[in-house]
Amino acid sequence: MARISLRRKIYRVVFEAETPAGKVFDVVLLFLILASVLTVTLESVTELRRLYLPYFIALEWGFTIIFTIEYLLRIYSSPHPFKYMASFFGIVDLLAIIPTYLSLFILGAQYFLVIRVLRLLRIARIFKLTHFINQGQILTTALRASVTKIAVFLGAVLTIIVVVGSLMYIIEGAASGFTSIPKSIYWTIVTLTTVGYGDIAPVTPLGQVLASFIMIMGYGIIAVPTGIVSVELAKTDKSSFANTRVCPNCHEEGHPADANFCYNCGYRFLNE
Amino acid sequence: MARISLRRKIYRVVFEAETPAGKVFDVVLLFLILASVLTVTLESVTELRRLYLPYFIALEWGFTIIFTIEYLLRIYSSPHPFKYMASFFGIVDLLAIIPTYLSLFILGAQYFLVIRVLRLLRIARIFKLTHFINQGQILTTALRASVTKIAVFLGAVLTIIVVVGSLMYIIEGAASGFTSIPKSIYWTIVTLTTVGYGDIAPVTPLGQVLASFIMIMGYGIIAVPTGIVSVELAKTDKSSFANTRVCPNCHEEGHPADANFCYNCGYRFLNE
């Protein structure tokens, strides 16, 4: 009985955020994740690594041991340990600790850098527990509803990019840096998205005229996904939040959720 | 009879996508188009062409022969062969195979590269058969409705570009790279669309002040086409989804969901 109770207590601290201990745990975890990612980031700066390598290694092992304990506690306290381990966050939690242990056996551990950076994903779990999730769902619903329209749009844009890229390859040629069609396509993407590095730029008058068309097109084309997302967001937002209480007497819509009377026929709402 | 039946069968496979064979045909075709465009693209990389030229030529002939057979099957099975050949997709299908045959007779075949890349347009036909077309139509309708507004807007923007381009030519002059008005106009487009290569950049204080104005203007101006497209998309979306109640008496469309009477014939709707 006592054992179950301990497991349950750990569960409430580790997985939930209703209790004070759970909230403290989340804040500490958030701080540790950010600190560990910052460590990875700074470790990659050559001068810092030269000076402070022992400290970086010590910190990394410190974070790994803490995250390992946390991972074991999660497995221990979870009612369905294997389900947790196979879940998205279970895998992310495992990926957060594996690279450091593997670095004992495998050379070239720098390729694990990205995996260690993935620890950032663990932050998503912490914010899951707040009202952020609500807003996140509205965003996700709107984006999912826009997906087909945006796919059609992206398909058209990618076709334009490939055709224009090939054209620029022929017009400008290797002398201006357009050494191959893939490179030309890369330039077209850089231009159409208005990034414009300037590492490759058209030199011939005809190339500059075509480039001008692409820029103006890219400038206008951005309106389309923005319009799509705006409309979907407006629809999602309205249907989930807006004044949609309907009068049971006259079926007039648009009353606020806390209305007492219908503003059309004066019917008294039964509010519990 | 059997012959007509074969023709009909081919038609169903080649032009339609309802049957399993038609679906397989479409997927294979999609794969072949993408593979052939990828081949064209990679062939343009100097190092790859040097190493694998025979393979590229063999692949190109392989794709061409398959697309030729497909083209002939389409002509054969189409109920109106000449109508098909004169249609948009008929011409695109022909352009997909002609360059390779012409390269036998004409030198400088690299200029056909772009024509071969146009094979991408054939993908549009494949997606015509899915629900993408519905979303595509909403986009097209909205964009068509925005065309006049965007034309007015573009006209104003182009006038500003030409006037500012001339001004910058006088202010900066050839020393800063603004060697002629066309080049200055090119720079203005690069700046107003926020691409900003940096191959030409203003050097004089007055030129930088004018450039700042253009940048801020370009930054704000992008709001206009976005606003236009959003509004049109919202209208298109609403009219195709929301007011779609049809009068059972006169078949007039576009009533709100809570209508009591048809606004055209006055028929009383039976609302439960």
Next chain:
Amino acid sequence: MARISLRRKIYRVVFEAETPAGKVFDVVLLFLILASVLTVTLESVTELRRLYLPYFIALEWGFTIIFTIEYLLRIYSSPHPFKYMASFFGIVDLLAIIPTYLSLFILGAQYFLVIRVLRLLRIARIFKLTHFINQGQILTTALRASVTKIAVFLGAVLTIIVVVGSLMYIIEGAASGFTSIPKSIYWTIVTLTTVGYGDIAPVTPLGQVLASFIMIMGYGIIAVPTGIVSVELAKTDKSSFANTRVCPNCHEEGHPADANFCYNCGYRFLNE
């Protein structure tokens, strides 16, 4: 009598576009304006000027004489000649011909280039006569309604630009190209508007961190004018086009303009 009639005839051709002659006049004028601006533009290219200077001069005088005749005809036929001469288009018409005549007396005529390019503004008059004006008015109304909101927004953005520009001047200093506050402000504008030439770029870590903040802010800030214009456009559009017919019996709104019955109470509209 005959004289008045001639004047009236000229007026209809020169100022209006209802008659076939008036339409032909407008198309010819549009062509001449574009050709004359193209001439100015190409004349500024050094190589072309070296080769074809006599032709450019001849063309310029040809355009000027035609535009002068047109200007005199407009004065002659206008019912209020001085009102026309003092109007916006009257001044633009005069500016279109003055530079060439002045070039006879004044050296350094290249500074008149911009004035000659202003001929483009005359195109606006031609399009005034089509349905473009309607769409243009919707745009103008929406933009005018947004002006205060955008001014507040611009004021805030400009304050941020000046403060951040001063900060970057102190952080980066002259060594990285931030030689003065005005130059730093110029860089901030280039960055915030996402133009990003790259002629000046932060080098110190602190400068790059601040630059990152500005970029992300600039990226998000663009949402504000876009949102403002979208909302105003939606309002303008709705009020001028949408289904705003109100039932005189039950005051239900939202009927299409050609409705015969109220969809709420079934009242029969009196359509003339």
Next chain:
Amino acid sequence: MARISLRRKIYRVVFEAETPAGKVFDVVLLFLILASVLTVTLESVTELRRLYLPYFIALEWGFTIIFTIEYLLRIYSSPHPFKYMASFFGIVDLLAIIPTYLSLFILGAQYFLVIRVLRLLRIARIFKLTHFINQGQILTTALRASVTKIAVFLGAVLTIIVVVGSLMYIIEGAASGFTSIPKSIYWTIVTLTTVGYGDIAPVTPLGQVLASFIMIMGYGIIAVPTGIVSVELAKTDKSSFANTRVCPNCHEEGHPADANFCYNCGYRFLNE
């Protein structure tokens, strides 16, 4: 009595803008603030400082003395002097004069440049008195309502930036300028926000492919904050303009213009 009256008079001139004297005071103050910030800005240009340093110092002391008098008048006339001094504008007013006095004692006064530029914030007070505040509030309300959605969005974008930055560090390496993860993250921000300086640009094919993905993503991602702000602005705009009918019985706000009954107390509106 006379003394209180003087204090009150100063208050009306210095803090309010209803009287003619108050309006003149505001315009003069606006002019002085802009002139003083312009002086700071120009003083930083090396050539100008070399030539006109005495004038700059004289001007700076002139502005400081005027602003000091203004500050003392505000303290004197304010009904709650300490409340004013501790308020946002009280602190800004103090910061506007302190740097010049401190420069008498402390070397390296150039670091006070930014503080002096903060004088710009004082302009906000002047515009507080016009109808700008109304539009500003609509903007602020909309932005505040968007904050959670934009925070969720920014969190996701920052995670992508860190992960992609680490990936690019491994793919491109120090040879292409991606010398550390922080530098790679900086590059990712420059690219995702479509700024694109070009000081660092990917060189390897794999790096360019990944860069292309980020650019297209950045190009599309901008749709999300724009959509969020548009929707919130539309809601704010509507709720502050449309549903503003107040119940004369219970003073509940937010009824539609055509309401028959108060939805709070059931009071029957008298509609003509």
